[in-house]
Amino acid sequence: MEIGLLSFFVFLIVVSASIRTSVSQSTTCNGILVTYNYTGGREVTPTDPANQPYRFESTLTVQNNGLDELKSWQVFIGFQHDEILVSADTAILADGTSLPARVGNGTTLAGFPDGDLETAVETAGDLNHMQAVVQLVGTQFKVTPPNIPLPANITLMNEGYSCPNNYTMQGNTTMEICCNRSSSLGSNPTSNKFLPRQKGDLIIMYDVTRVYDTNYFAQVTISNHNPLGRLENWMLSWEWARDEFIYSMKGAYPYVVDTSECVFGEQGKYYKELDFSQAMNCERNPAIVDLPLEKANDTNLGLVPSCCRNGTLLPPSMDLEKSVSAFQMQVFKMPPDLNRSEIVPPHSWRINGTMSSTYECGSPVPVSPSQFPSSLGLPSKTSAISSWQVVCNITRPQPPPKCCVSFSAFYNDSVIPCNTCACGCANVPSNTCSASAPALLLEPPTLLLPSENRTEKALAWAELKRRPVPDPLPCWDNCGVSINWHLLSDYRNGWTARLTIFNWGDTPFPDWYTAVQLDQAGPGFEEAYSFNGSLLSSQNNTIFMKGLSGQAYILAETDGKNPKKDPRIPGTQQSVILFTKKTTPNINIVHGDGFPTKVTFNGEECAIPTILPSNIGYKMRSAGGFSIFLSIMLIFLS
Numbered sequence: 001m002e003i004g005l006l007s008f009f010v011f012l013i014v015v016s017a018s019i020r021t022s023v024s025q026s027t028t029c030n031g032i033l034v035t036y037n038y039t040g041g042r043e044v045t046p047t048d049p050a051n052q053p054y055r056f057e058s059t060l061t062v063q064n065n066g067l068d069e070l071k072s073w074q075v076f077i078g079f080q081h082d083e084i085l086v087s088a089d090t091a092i093l094a095d096g097t098s099l100p101a102r103v104g105n106g107t108t109l110a111g112f113p114d115g116d117l118e119t120a121v122e123t124a125g126d127l128n129h130m131q132a133v134v135q136l137v138g139t140q141f142k143v144t145p146p147n148i149p150l151p152a153n154i155t156l157m158n159e160g161y162s163c164p165n166n167y168t169m170q171g172n173t174t175m176e177i178c179c180n181r182s183s184s185l186g187s188n189p190t191s192n193k194f195l196p197r198q199k200g201d202l203i204i205m206y207d208v209t210r211v212y213d214t215n216y217f218a219q220v221t222i223s224n225h226n227p228l229g230r231l232e233n234w235m236l237s238w239e240w241a242r243d244e245f246i247y248s249m250k251g252a253y254p255y256v257v258d259t260s261e262c263v264f265g266e267q268g269k270y271y272k273e274l275d276f277s278q279a280m281n282c283e284r285n286p287a288i289v290d291l292p293l294e295k296a297n298d299t300n301l302g303l304v305p306s307c308c309r310n311g312t313l314l315p316p317s318m319d320l321e322k323s324v325s326a327f328q329m330q331v332f333k334m335p336p337d338l339n340r341s342e343i344v345p346p347h348s349w350r351i352n353g354t355m356s357s358t359y360e361c362g363s364p365v366p367v368s369p370s371q372f373p374s375s376l377g378l379p380s381k382t383s384a385i386s387s388w389q390v391v392c393n394i395t396r397p398q399p400p401p402k403c404c405v406s407f408s409a410f411y412n413d414s415v416i417p418c419n420t421c422a423c424g425c426a427n428v429p430s431n432t433c434s435a436s437a438p439a440l441l442l443e444p445p446t447l448l449l450p451s452e453n454r455t456e457k458a459l460a461w462a463e464l465k466r467r468p469v470p471d472p473l474p475c476w477d478n479c480g481v482s483i484n485w486h487l488l489s490d491y492r493n494g495w496t497a498r499l500t501i502f503n504w505g506d507t508p509f510p511d512w513y514t515a516v517q518l519d520q521a522g523p524g525f526e527e528a529y530s531f532n533g534s535l536l537s538s539q540n541n542t543i544f545m546k547g548l549s550g551q552a553y554i555l556a557e558t559d560g561k562n563p564k565k566d567p568r569i570p571g572t573q574q575s576v577i578l579f580t581k582k583t584t585p586n587i588n589i590v591h592g593d594g595f596p597t598k599v600t601f602n603g604e605e606c607a608i609p610t611i612l613p614s615n616i617g618y619k620m621r622s623a624g625g626f627s628i629f630l631s632i633m634l635i636f637l638s
């Protein structure tokens, strides 16, 4: 049965191959010719009829037959047989994953270290400069040789090129596709010697500042461009492509200072005279961490602009200066790269931090050399010798929330508390509470109590309101930070809300910030009285708020006045926020437009209630509403 199916499959391949076979486009293609040629394969151990692995070898060729230089070629290969790519000389995976890697869902390869393909016109048809040939070796699990495990498709990913939907076959092992430059993209792109710099959440620049035959100096600059992103204790790592090693570093430090790999390795053999006891790190994948504040002025380790902040990267809207971290290092190279022009940037960049989202970094792309202010204090600029850019974007899913939101409103005397287990219930013994029951509605003052002291009040409130109580009771939210959003007033021309942040944890929050997204009502934001608030320039429905100077700090939870009797007290910050309806005339505050759809604290998204306070029986009284607002303002200002 299985053999029958298989031979039917082979028959299909042969038929479709013979249909698609045509004259090679190597001479007729006037764009970029991408070729994938399967060159061989065999069974490898272990013998496992259920999931037999096979080696495959193939050649990817990217040839520039056009009139424009192709910068940093990138080709998608639609692998479809559970492939594991083991090696790809002269290319890397564009998403920064290091090899071997599972690529069974397809992957994009990028030319590395040199991904630029010149034109035949510029090189008088020199194939060495106009084509890239990548030998691919890997393992696949689906196709028994001599059948041919071809990918589902291949395509050129570079912007400005369009490829046909389908490939053509050359014989039965070679897929071919010819991609043209889209005419929409201007006619003279050759004048740009470099690729344009890209945008992203986090940008890492690798700037080479001084070069010698055997070594060079590089400056690495990490800049945060996400309006809400934040990293604490960042840790950066990469992979050296050519056995380089780090001799010295200023402004940051390798997580592991270890040169044993060099001393006993090729590096030690080549650099016999070098004092390796002074060297920093010889790992192929070094991890780098920031230096503490105290080292900022250390003549040996510090004195690099934007260095030494214990790994904190704030969003630019918080503090432009603190959104950048930089360090410098001296890198030693190995043969055959021993001349000044031979510099290969490290690849497979990764960055993470405590309390932060997950980032995924692309491959290094050569860009126009960065300019630095003159180190001599002159009003001139120094240019880097060469520069590479690595773009890192935040990827979902984010870690489980560490903060949550409760909703309340002037027209309802119950608070919708944070969701049950909003920040997880992993550490809560089962049977003591229900992780699935909806949270109990609360009386507003109960929000000021730590969760462990709320039960009694919550039960009393449920009884008073004649609401059923599940058994076992729902678990609490277990969040270190909770935020209450209270609708204060709604009148004809505007409305107000009050935001309160509670810190239930043991650590204070310096430089805190929060962002509130109101899908419809956001553009009406006017003022946050006790915070420094503004609409994000990139999203007019998101209000960014931080403490006024002197209040950029939320205290930790502390003991009550009489710890034996009084519950513990959270650190808090609070402000009333004023909105106008002029720009958003059709909103309905009490029907939902007055409640945020997304709230973040220090860059992390908070869990939001799934229901809104009920407004049954509430009717907006325009005059009355305004007088309520006035009296609240008077209380607030007094």
Ligand SMILES: *[C@@H]1O[C@H](CO)[C@@H](O)[C@H](O)[C@H]1NC(C)=O
Pocket (backbone or CB within 6 Å): 037, 038, 039, 170, 173, 174
């Ligand atoms: C594919 O590779 C094989 C083996 O190296 C070679 O004989 C063949 O000519 C190649 N096919 C094409 C179309 O380049």
Ligand SMILES: *[C@@H]1O[C@H](CO)[C@@H](O)[C@H](O)[C@H]1NC(C)=O
Pocket (backbone or CB within 6 Å): 102, 103, 104, 105
């Ligand atoms: C391929 O995609 C499927 C579905 O998205 C996913 O479950 C699987 O893990 C992916 N495989 C690889 C090798 O990435």
Ligand SMILES: *[C@@H]1O[C@H](CO)[C@@H](O)[C@H](O)[C@H]1NC(C)=O
Pocket (backbone or CB within 6 Å): 014, 146, 147, 148, 171, 172
């Ligand atoms: C591929 O083509 C060659 C000759 O054209 C033929 O001998 C071979 O059987 C074919 N292989 C497959 C798997 O179809």
Ligand SMILES: *[C@@H]1O[C@H](CO)[C@@H](O)[C@H](O)[C@H]1NC(C)=O
Pocket (backbone or CB within 6 Å): 076, 078, 152, 153, 155
């Ligand atoms: C390649 O083929 C796969 C599966 O047939 C498809 O999901 C994917 O969109 C294709 N990719 C491109 C770039 O054509």
Ligand SMILES: *[C@@H]1O[C@H](CO)[C@@H](O)[C@H](O)[C@H]1NC(C)=O
Pocket (backbone or CB within 6 Å): 030, 031, 162, 163, 164, 178, 179, 180
């Ligand atoms: C590329 O250009 C050639 C002629 O210049 C044309 O025949 C071919 O259809 C074009 N292909 C695509 C995908 O636009």
Ligand SMILES: *[C@@H]1O[C@H](CO)[C@@H](O)[C@H](O)[C@H]1NC(C)=O
Pocket (backbone or CB within 6 Å): 016, 019, 020, 165, 166, 167
């Ligand atoms: C490509 O062409 C082959 C036959 O020529 C066809 O079987 C296949 O479905 C096509 N693929 C796409 C994505 O159009």
Ligand SMILES: *[C@@H]1O[C@H](CO)[C@@H](O)[C@H](O)[C@H]1NC(C)=O
Pocket (backbone or CB within 6 Å): 198, 199, 200, 201, 361, 362, 391, 392, 393
């Ligand atoms: C990162 O995100 C930006 C948009 O924010 C996008 O333009 C860019 O292509 C992304 N880069 C990668 C490597 O995903």
Ligand SMILES: *[C@@H]1O[C@H](CO)[C@@H](O)[C@H](O)[C@H]1NC(C)=O
Pocket (backbone or CB within 6 Å): 293, 294, 295, 296, 297
């Ligand atoms: C480093 O020196 C600068 C200028 O002299 C000074 O402003 C700064 O406070 C010093 N930093 C530390 C951590 O000592």
Ligand SMILES: *[C@@H]1O[C@H](CO)[C@@H](O)[C@H](O)[C@H]1NC(C)=O
Pocket (backbone or CB within 6 Å): 233, 292, 293, 310
């Ligand atoms: C620096 O970060 C470490 C954690 O890596 C922390 O223990 C230390 O307190 C921080 N130092 C300062 C000055 O914030």
Ligand SMILES: *[C@@H]1O[C@H](CO)[C@@H](O)[C@H](O)[C@H]1NC(C)=O
Pocket (backbone or CB within 6 Å): 235, 237, 287, 350, 352, 353, 354, 355
């Ligand atoms: C960051 O990544 C390194 C390994 O690359 C790991 O050891 C470390 O625990 C990670 N840090 C965080 C906060 O996830």
Ligand SMILES: *[C@@H]1O[C@H](CO)[C@@H](O)[C@H](O)[C@H]1NC(C)=O
Pocket (backbone or CB within 6 Å): 452, 453, 565, 566, 567
């Ligand atoms: C609050 O809860 C803690 C832990 O359960 C308990 O030790 C303390 O006595 C409670 N305080 C009050 C005032 O109920």
Ligand SMILES: *[C@@H]1O[C@H](CO)[C@@H](O)[C@H](O)[C@H]1NC(C)=O
Pocket (backbone or CB within 6 Å): 523, 540, 541, 583
């Ligand atoms: C807010 O931005 C959206 C799109 O970004 C735009 O359509 C809308 O008019 C803007 N609203 C105001 C009040 O500026």
